[in-house]
C-alpha cells in the first residue's frame with residue numbers, strides 16, 4: 001500500500017476528530033486519519049447505558065492498567081481508553097464541562113488563557129450542542145436542592161452548585177466528536193479515514209517529521225505535517241518510539257534517539273476519585289423485583305423512544321463544592337450515579353440505590369509513563385502517581401465527610417437511601433483515610449504527558465521537530481477542574497487554527 005497526504009492525523013479520538021475536520025474545513029489539503037480501533041457504529045456505543053459493557057471490551061477499550069501505585073499500597077488501577085472512531089469519547093459518560101476560567105489562566109501560556117480558549121469552546125459547542133440531560137432519574141433531579149439559590153441549571157466548577165449535568169447526547173444517542181465533526185467532513189472528498197491501523201512510530205529525518213510507520217510496517221508520507229492525537233497514553237508512547245524523549249531511557253531499550261526531550265511521558269496525572277454507596281428500596285435504579293418489568297421493557301422503550309433507563313449515561317449529575325467548606329471555591333467534584341453499584345467487585349448487584357464520588361478538581365500528585373520496550377505491542381508502564389502528594393489524600397478525606405453531610409441535608413424525599421458502604425466503618429478521620437487508600441481510583445481523565453511548555457510549544461509544535469504537532473489531552477499542563485472531554489475537543493480546535501496559520 002502506498003499512501004500519502006498533506007496532513008496525517010494519528011488517532012480519531014475526541015481531539016483527533018476535531019482537528020481533522022477543522023483542517024478539512026479550512027481547506028489545507030488532503031488529510032488522512034489513522035485509527036487503531038474499529039468504527040463506532042455499534043448499538044452499545046450509541047446507547048448511553050452501553051458504556052457499562054464497552055469498558056473492558058477487548059475490541060473497543062485499550063484496557064491499560066497502571067503500575068503498582070505506591071500511594072495505594074501497591075494496588076493497580078484500570079485505565080480504560082476508547083479504541084475506535086471517537087476514541088475515549090465513544091466509551092465515556094458524555095458529561096460536558098469546560099473547566100474554570102482560572103484553569104486556563106493558570107496554565108500561563110499565550111493563546112491558552114480564558115479569553116483565548118472561550119471562542120474555541122463556543123465553536124465546538126455550536127456543533128456538539130451539549131445540553132442538560134432530560135429524563136434524569138427523579139433522585140438525580142433532587143440534587144439541585146443541595147445548595148440554596150440553585151435554579152435547576154447544570155452545576156458549574158466556578159462555585160458551589162449541584163444538579164443534573166450537561167451531556168453531549170442527542171435524542172437519547174451518544175453524539176461524539178466522530179458524529180459532530182469527523183463524519184460530516186467526509187463529504188469534502190479530501191478526508192480519508194482508515195480504521196484498524198495501529199501506528200508504531202513517526203519517521204524523523206533531520207529534525208523533521210516525514211512519514212508514519214504502522215505496526216505492520218506500512219509507511220504513509222505526510223507532505224505538510226503529522227498531528228499526534230493518540231491520547232495521553234498513546235501520544236507519548238508514539239513520540240518515544242519515534243526517538244523523541246529522555247535520551248538515557250530511550251537508549252536503554254534500544255531506541256535511536258532523534259531528539260532528547262526528557263519531559264515526554266512525565267507530568268502524568270488524573271482526577272483521583274472515591275465514593276460512597278447508598279441503598280434503599282425506593283431510591284435509584286437497580287435490580288429489584290419491583291423494577292423487573294421496567295428492566296424487561298427497557299430495550300423496547302429505548303428502541304421505540306430513545307428514552308428510559310438505557311438512555312441514562314450512568315452518571316446523571318453531581319456537585320462541585322469545597323471539601324472543607326471553608327471557601328466558596330470548589331476543590332472537589334462529585335459524580336452522582338442513580339444506580340445501585342456493588343462494592344465487592346461483582347458486576348451485577350441486587351437492590352436499588354445510588355452512588356456519589358468525590359473527585360479532586362486540581363490534584364497535586366504526578367506520575368509518569370515509560371516505555372518498557374521499543375515493540376509497540378508491549379504496553380507502557382503507566383504510573384498515575386495517585387496520592388503521591390499527601391495533600392491530595394487530605395482533601396479527598398475532607399471531601400468525603402462533606403459529601404456525606406451534603407447528601408444527608410439534601411431533600412431526596414421518598415428517594416432517600418441509606419449509606420451502606422463504607423458507612424459506620426469510616427466515621428473517624430483515620431478510618432476514612434484507610435478507606436480512601438483502599439478504594440481510590442480515577443475518573444479516567446489522564447492528562448499532561450506531552451505538556452505545553454515542556455514537550456510542545458504553546459502552538460502545539462513538538463519542541464525541536466518540524467511538521468509535528470500534538471493535539472489531545474496529553475498537552476494539558478494541569479488537568480482542568482472537571483471532566484476532560486470538552487477541553488480535549490477545544491484543544492483539537494485550537495490545533496487546527498495553529499496549523500492553518502503556520503501553513504498560510
Ligand SMILES: Cc1cc2nc3c(=O)[nH]c(=O)nc-3n(C[C@H](O)[C@H](O)[C@H](O)COP(=O)(O)OP(=O)(O)OC[C@H]3O[C@@H](n4cnc5c(N)ncnc54)[C@H](O)[C@@H]3O)c2cc1C
Pocket residue numbers: 010011012013014015016034035036037055080081082083084085086087088089091092093094095096097197198199200229230231232234235238443444445446471472473474483484485486488
Ligand atoms: C470510561 C471513561 C469515561 C469518561 N467519562 C467522561 C465524561 O463523562 N466526560 C468527560 O468530559 N470526559 C470523560 N472521560 C475522559 C474523556 O473521554 C477523555 O479525556 C477524552 O476523550 C480524551 O480525548 P483524546 O483526544 O485526548 O484521546 P482519545 O479520545 O482517547 O483518542 C485517542 C485515539 O487515538 C487512538 N490511538 C491510540 N494509539 C494509537 C495508535 N498507536 N495508532 C492509531 N490510533 C491510536 C485511540 O484508539 C483513540 O481513538 C472518560 C473517559 C473514559 C475512558
